[in-house]
Structures are given as C-alpha cells and as structure tokens.
Amino acid sequence: MRLSLGFSPCPNDTFIFDALIHNKIDTEGLTFDVSFDDVETLNRKAVQGELDITKLSFHAFAHVADQYALLEAGSALGFGVGPMLISREPFDEARMQLLGQPDNRLRVGIPGKLTTANFLLGVAFPELKDKQELVFSDIEAALIEGRIDLGLIIHENRFTYQDKGLHKVIDLGDHWEKLTGCAIPLGGIVVNRRLGHGLQLQVNRLLRQSVEYAFAHPKSSLDFIRQHAQEMDEAVMYKHIDLYVNKYSVNLGQEGRQAIDTLFSMAEKRGLIPAQPGYLYV
Structure with a gap:
C-alpha cells in the first residue's frame, strides 16, 4: 500500500523519517510518497486533508483533529526548545x-x-x-x-x-x-482517520521503529539530513536534533499527552481553537 507522507526538511524530521522511507526497517508492505514543505505549508495541507500522514504544528492539529489522529511516535516536545x-x-x-x-x-x-x-x-x-x-x-x-x-x-x-x-x-x-510546568508541544505526526484504526496503529509502530533506529545509528541518516539542511553545518544539525528529538519522539507517554492536553485546554478556554473531539490520539 502506498501512503502520502509530508514532513519538513529540518534535521529533526529527516533524522526520524530516514529509516522509514529508505527501507532501513521492515515497513511491512507500506511505501511512502514523500513531500517536503515548511511547517505552515504542511499545516495548510492538513486543513485540506491532502495527506495520509503529515507533520504539523500542534496549534494546527487543534483545527484538524476531527480529520487526523495524533501518533504516539514522532512528536517534538521538550524543555528549552521553544520559539x-x-x-x-x-x-x-x-x-x-x-x-x-x-x-x-x-x-x-x-x-x-x-x-x-x-x-x-x-x-x-x-x-x-x-x-x-x-x-x-x-x-x-x-x-x-x-x-x-x-x-x-x-x-x-x-x-x-x-x-x-x-x-x-x-x-x-x-x-x-x-x-x-509542562514540556513545550511544538509539532507532531498525525495520520488521517479515514485510514482505519488498524492501519493507524501500524504506521505508529513503524514510525517508532524508525526513531529508535535513528537513535541507535545516529550517523546513518547524515547524508539525507545534510541534503535537506542546505547551508547548515554538521554541528548545528546535530544540535538541532538533540533539542527536538527525545523520549517524546519515541513515545509521548503520560507526560507528553499531559503537555498537549494542557495546550489544547488553554487554547480552547481562550477561544483560539474549536472544541476538540473526545480523543486526540491513535
């Protein structure tokens, strides 16, 4: 099965997706048509429901949670990593x-x-x-x-x-x-709800394996990261990865979900986002 996949050319995204899209792990029969875009373009594509799987900001996710479910793997949260x-x-x-x-x-x-x-x-x-x-x-x-x-x-x-x-x-x-007191929820990976829950879980499992492979083989993705990072030197690339790829990228866990729920609750109370569906996650 072929699925459309969108993520940014930033080092944290190319780092975590490298093993998945270059068959360094067993993708269980799934193949991916990849498009690279800046985060706001990805946000707008998500609003249109264009992609099967996509990176997007958590603010944007709040506007499309009826169409997309958040994967437990692949998110960018952390302390000291904000704008x-x-x-x-x-x-x-x-x-x-x-x-x-x-x-x-x-x-x-x-x-x-x-x-x-x-x-x-x-x-x-x-x-x-x-x-x-x-x-x-x-x-x-x-x-x-x-x-x-x-x-x-x-x-x-x-x-x-x-x-x-x-x-x-x-x-x-x-x-x-x-x-x-929470980690900063920056961006996550979502999957279109039309794909069905079994396929959503499969995508989540594969993405987690891709992140784990990246941590186990940090230099394996260097050429791919460098190709899309353009003028960035290697030290800056890995500094970027160290900040944005962490335990929450492997699995959100209770702590990560609490940070996201806090963000959404605060935004909803301030009238910045619509009311959310019952459950945000895969």
Missing part, C-alpha cells in the same frame, strides 16, 4: 513594556498563523496584532532589512540569530514552562 522573539536592537525595560500596550504598532514576522510558535506568542503578548506571515527561514533577513520590528523564530534559527547581530527579546518556551 524565540528577537529584535534588531537590544530591548530595554521600557521597550519590553511596549509589548504589552494595545497601541504598540510593532510589526512582527511570524512563521505562520497556525504554528504553535504563534500561539505561544499570543499567550505571552496578546497585544501584538500586526503580524506578517513569512517563511521561517526569511524572518531574520526581514528583521535585518527593517521590514519588521520583531521576529518570531523557530528551528535552526534559534542557533544562528546571534551570529547575525540580532538580539533575544524573550524565550517564549521558557515563558510557557514557567506558566504550566
């Missing part, structure tokens, strides 16, 4: 207070309205309304060129912004952790 709000100039205390003023007029570059990053920004600074959607890798350049006043960065840009003379305003992941 960052950055600026061209250092933010002093007076400018920090400006973030909470309704008439602040600050232009913020975000990696997509449905990203979990944007949700966490809304939790911390609901007054920031002037948001411009950009491909996540273009946000630093837009900030440097003065097209935006603040940038909401994710993925490998967490490790590169200082090299470009940019400054951290706030780590929104740290803000979330202090607020809830």
